[in-house]
Amino acid sequence: MHSAVIERFKSKTAVIGIVGLGYVGLPLMLRYNSIGFNVIGIDIDEVKVARLNAGESYIEHISAEKILAARTSGFVATNDFSRASECDALILCVPTPLNKYREPDMSFVINTTDALKPYLRAGQIVSLESTTYPGTTEEELLPRVQEQGLIVGESIFLVYSPEREDPGNPNFETRTIPKVIGGHTPACLEVGVALYEQAIDRVVQVSSTKAAEMTKLLENIHRAVNIGLVNEMKIVADRMGIDIFEVVDAAATKPFGFTAYYPGPGLGGHCIPIDPFYLTWKAREYGLHTRFIELSGEVNRYMPEWVVSKTADALNSQGKPLNGSKILMLGVAYKKNVDDMRESPAVEIMGILDKKGAIVSYSDPHVPVFHAHGDYQFDLTSESLDAECLNKYDAVILATDHALFDYELIANNSNLIIDTRGKFRSYKSNVVKA
Missing domain, CATH: 3.40.50.720 (NAD(P)-binding Rossmann-like Domain)
Known part of the structure; x- marks a missing residue:
């Protein structure tokens, strides 16, 4: 099964589904569209869907011209989750905020997966890109994906590949930012690599979805801790009359x-x-x-x-x-x-x-x-x-x-x-x- 799925990505005959058309999903849609894939975008926001189908952009650094070109070459946006059945890949790019207690709010990931569940079929790959805690893919997505009788690693494939978008940075784009990916099984990883290597210059494989989830957290914690350090140094320097x-x-x-x-x-x-x-x-x-x-x-x-x-x-x-x-x-x-x-x-x-x-x-x-x-x-x-x-x-x-x-x-x-x-x-x- 997985060999046939890989071939569809390599031949660019696969249909790519992007679920969540925000700062992460929209650039990814444009990249797959630009290299010849048929892309369906799914979002619950009816205003976003209408604007995209009209060839408009709602993100400043993404031009309306690019959206219009994507529409002209076959991209379509929808809030109809049943169209997920048409897709060979479903890439989830939904928010993962904190609740008022500063605990993970997984409602977007869970609700999105539940909405897709009736339309999952054999031969698909589901990839989560939303930043989350280690274990999310196994604990939340895996049981839901298999609920209809599909077997992950055999009839359907599951990976985690964290987004790495940096809006406003002119030195990097979706294609040039290396893509980390971990699969639930070796077959899942092979299919995931085939999915992403078409669109991304370098794909970095890790041993598991947990390792990929932890990788994304380490990247952002590294920045948060170092910024916290220099912010504290700023206060000390200010008291000492030093320009930090x-x-x-x-x-x-x-x-x-x-x-x-x-x-x-x-x-x-x-x-x-x-x-x-x-x-x-x-x-x-x-x-x-x-x-x-x-x-x-x-x-x-x-x-x-x-x-x-x-x-x-x-x-x-x-x-x-x-x-x-x-x-x-x-x-x-x-x-x-x-x-x-x-x-x-x-x-x-x-x-x-x-x-x-x-x-x-x-x-x-x-x-x-x-x-x-x-x-x-x-x-x-x-x-x-x-x-x-x-x-x-x-x-x-x-x-x-x-x-x-x-x-x-x-x-x-x-x-x-x-x-x-x-x-x-x-x-x-x-x-x-x-």
């Missing part, structure tokens, strides 16, 4: 044994602030307490409070209270040059400022409108930056260092700048490092 950005730049000249991580206002995005807690949760099942990981999480979660504290102190030094001050947030996306606001520390900072009585506005060339977001009910539009706009604010906080910002304009026309990104290091008179 200067220190990191100097340390980065060492050609071995050091990787540069830069501080900021906190962690954002769907991965780095969330994924480490998948492992801390699972580790408790084995009687382990991951203190190192949790400590870095505490440091990173504190950063928005630190920025607000620095802002309040800076305003106080000018004889102004935080309550009633007009503050402009520069950037509300979680990272530069993207429109993604998920888990953005800028939003957290805005929420804290608002609760303390500040009058908050924002400017972000990538986010023209800011409606309700999580716990925050702001209804704002992005301010256009010019000298008059900047001058009317008591303080501006640089939270996201977009390339489209005119930093000289900002420096020369702002009454007070709270710099969380080190972009105004050459300016002294009206800049406070945070």
